[in-house]
Each structure stands twice: as C-alpha cells, then as structure tokens.
Amino acid sequence: DQQVKQNSPSLSVQEGRISILNCDYTNSMFDYFLWYKKYPAEGPTFLISISSIKDKNEDGRFTVFLNKSAKHLSLHIVPSQPGDSAVYFCAASAMGNGGSQGNLIFGKGTKLSVKP
Amino acid sequence: DTEVTQTPKHLVMGMTNKKSLKCEQHMGHRAMYWYKQKAKKPPELMFVYSYEKLSINESVPSRFSPECPNSSLLNLHLHALQPEDSALYLCASSPQTVTNYGYTFGSGTRLTVV
Numbered sequence: 001d002q003q004v005k006q007n008s009p010s011l012s013v014q015e016g017r018i019s020i021l022n023c024d025y026t027n028s029m030f031d032y033f034l035w036y037k038k039y040p041a042e043g044p045t046f047l048i049s050i051s052s053i054k055d056k057n058e059d060g061r062f063t064v065f066l067n068k069s070a071k072h073l074s075l076h077i078v079p080s081q082p083g084d085s086a087v088y089f090c091a092a093s094a095m096g097n098g099g100s101q102g103n104l105i106f107g108k109g110t111k112l113s114v115k116p
Numbered sequence: 117d118t119e120v121t122q123t124p125k126h127l128v129m130g131m132t133n134k135k136s137l138k139c140e141q142h143m144g145h146r147a148m149y150w151y152k153q154k155a156k157k158p159p160e161l162m163f164v165y166s167y168e169k170l171s172i173n174e175s176v177p178s179r180f181s182p183e184c185p186n187s188s189l190l191n192l193h194l195h196a197l198q199p200e201d202s203a204l205y206l207c208a209s210s211p212q213t214v215t216n217y218g219y220t221f222g223s224g225t226r227l228t229v230v
Contacts, residue, residue, distance in 0.1 A: 034159075045161055106221060 004092050006107035013114050019077040021110050023090030026071065030092040030105075035064060035075045035085045038087045038109070047082045047088070048075070087111045120222035122207050128228045131197060137225045139190040139207030145220075148190040150182060151206040153224070159206055165190060197229045 005024045013019045021035075032054035037045055048071065050057040050064045057064050063076045077084055090107040120141045129135045139148065147166050151159035164172035165184045179201075181193040190207055207222040 046159065 002089055002107075003030075004105045004107040006088075006090055006110050008010055008110050008114070009108075010111040013080045013112065015082055015114055015116050016079045019075075019084065019112055019114065021075040021077075021088050021090075021109055021112065023073045023075075024071060025073075025092050025105075027092070027094070027105075030093040032062070032093045033066060033073050034093075034105075035062075038089060038092060045052045048092070054095045072095040077112075078110075082114050082116050084115045120207055120209050120220050122180070122205075122222035122225050123227060125193060125223070126226045128230060129194065129197065130230055131199070133197075134193070134195045135144075136194065137192040137205055137207075137227070139192075139222055140188055141209045141211075141220070142188055143209065143211075143220070144187075145209035145211050147210045148184065149208040150192055150211075151208065151221075153204040153206060159204075163192075178211075194227075197227075199229045202227055202229045 034049040035047040037047045051085045066073045087109045123138045150162040153159040162176045163182045168184045183191040204224045206224045
C-alpha cells in the first residue's frame with residue numbers, strides 16, 4: 001500500500017504560468033516532507049522541504065503548502081520555466097524527536113513539462 | 117522482492133577504522149544511489165551509479181569510496197572519517213537513471229564516528 005501518492009504521472013504547463021504538483025500521504029506519523037527534482041540520467045536532488053509544524057515554506061519560485069488535516073501537500077512553481085521540466089518526487093519521513101529516524105518514503109513522481 | 121536492503125543498520129566506528137556499508141537490491145534496477153542525511157536535514161546526494169559505473173560524484177571527500185561490484189550490490193567504503201561524518205546513510209535504486217517510476221530507498225545505516 002502506497003503511503004505517499006502522486007496521482008498525476010505528468011503535467012504540462014506553459015512557460016510563465018504556475019505549476020502545481022500534488023502529493024497525498026496516508027501515514028499520520030509523517031512529520032517531514034520533501035520535494036526532489038530529477039533530470040534524466042541524473043540522481044534526484046533535493047528541492048524544498050517542510051516540517052509538519054508549518055503549513056507553508058517558500059524558497060524563491062518554489063513554495064510548498066502542507067494541509068495536515070487533508071494529508072495533502074503541494075508544490076507551486078511560479079513562474080514556470082522550461083528548465084523546470086523534470087520529474088518531481090514527493091517524499092515523507094517520520095523524523096520524530098532528535099532527527100531522522102525513519103526511512104524516506106517517496107511517491108512515484110510527476111513529470112513536469114514546461115513549454116516555451 | 118521490492119526492497120532495498122542496507123546493512124548494517126547501525127555502525128559505530130573510530131576515526132582510524134575502515135568499515136563498509138552495503139546495499140543490495142534484487143529488482144533488476146540498473147541505477148543505484150548513496151545519500152547522506154544529517155539530523156533534521158534532507159538527504160543529500162553523494163554518488164550515482166548507472167549500469168555499474170559511477171556517473172555522478174557530488175564532490176564527496178575521498179574518505180568515502182563507493183563501489184558497485186555487480187548490478188545488485190552497492191558498497192560504500194569508509195576510511196579515516198571525522199565525527200562530523202556521523203549521519204544516516206541511505207541507499208536507493210531505480211530501474212534506470214532516466215526512469216520516472218520505481219525509485220526505492222533503503223532504510224539506511226545510522227553511522228556514528230567517535
């Protein structure tokens with residue numbers, strides 16, 4: 001049973017518009033969430049994270065929103081650029097107290113295509 | 117078998133020791149990764165192997181030496197580590213580096229350098 005779900009395998013957006021990537025989770029013990037970005041032939045690289053004590057974290061063009069009651073998070077990219085075209089993975093972990101204590105559970109990814 | 121298995125789960129080593137972390141998968145994945153995760157920080161990519169060849173080294177110090185003896189195994193050899201190298205070391209695999217799906221992480225090795 002998937003604990004982290006990215007139900008949209010792909011998303012196509014026009015350059016300059018907003019990209020919204022969604023992620024749902026089922027495990028209420030998750031308290032740390034991350035987004036990773038992956039280009040073809042490269043390993044996933046960390047993009048942005050959010051702790052469960054927050055509902056929003058912003059870093060430049062990237063903003064992650066967390067809705068704990070709905071067990072849902074989303075990544076917003078504004079404005080989208082062609083260089084943002086990649087696969088985006090949502091991941092979750094039960095960090096607990098004192099740091100990382102559990103496995104990082106990844107969703108299956110959403111392929112974002114930003115068209116010029 | 118849909119898991120990535122990492123051994124040992126916990127390791128304590130001195131700064132003069134030589135030890136190895138092991139990672140194994142039997143999903144037929146041809147890409148394998150090492151990540152390092154410090155407390156309350158996201159995992160950071162260290163190495164990527166594609167078809168048993170090192171394709172990415174993210175400027176990792178030479179005291180960390182990866183090895184991919186075959187398509188199912190990935191090792192990380194450790195020598196002369198520093199206390200600040202204490203972290204959770206995660207292994208991951210995927211069918212290929214270009215794949216969209218099937219990206220699987222192991223549960224990690226918690227390393228303490230004393």
